[in-house]
Amino acid sequence: MGRPYMIESFCKMRCPACREGAVFKNKHILPLNSCLDMVDNCGVCNERLQIETNNGGGINYALTIMLFFLNALWYWPLFGLSYKDNSFFLFLITSIVVVLIAQPWLLRYSRIIFLYFIVRYKGSPNK
Numbered sequence: 001m002g003r004p005y006m007i008e009s010f011c012k013m014r015c016p017a018c019r020e021g022a023v024f025k026n027k028h029i030l031p032l033n034s035c036l037d038m039v040d041n042c043g044v045c046n047e048r049l050q051i052e053t054n055n056g057g058g059i060n061y062a063l064t065i066m067l068f069f070l071n072a073l074w075y076w077p078l079f080g081l082s083y084k085d086n087s088f089f090l091f092l093i094t095s096i097v098v099v100l101i102a103q104p105w106l107l108r109y110s111r112i113i114f115l116y117f118i119v120r121y122k123g124s125p126n127k
């Protein structure tokens with residue numbers, strides 16, 4: 001398996017078939033109202049990326065739960081979690097805020113994860 005590596009292309013939200021073309025029309029998540037606009041076909045290898053059944057939804061749900069646990073990893077040593085006071089309540093609020101802020105990325109990566117499951121790597125058309 002040559003370059004570009006899957007994990008690198010995944011992080012950069014590139015096409016899973018050639019790992020070069022961009023999946024989303026906008027490079028950044030702003031403007032938010034079009035942050036989930038995907039290209040119909042990959043601009044590099046022409047692989048179809050607009051898949052009707054793409055349900056980032058289910059994966060997004062799983063990622064959101066995961067983020068809650070990840071939050072506990074830094075919140076616990078930093079502020080402490082105890083059932084004796086309302087620190088668990090504060091942790092929940094903090095997590096919800098973090099999840100809301102991370103939502104555009106979560107939604108995008110949910111779709112990317114889905115594509116990487118469905119579309120197989122076919123190699124770069126330029127080589």
Ligand SMILES: [Zn+2]
Pocket residue numbers: 015016017018019020021042043044045046047
């Ligand atoms: Zn491609």
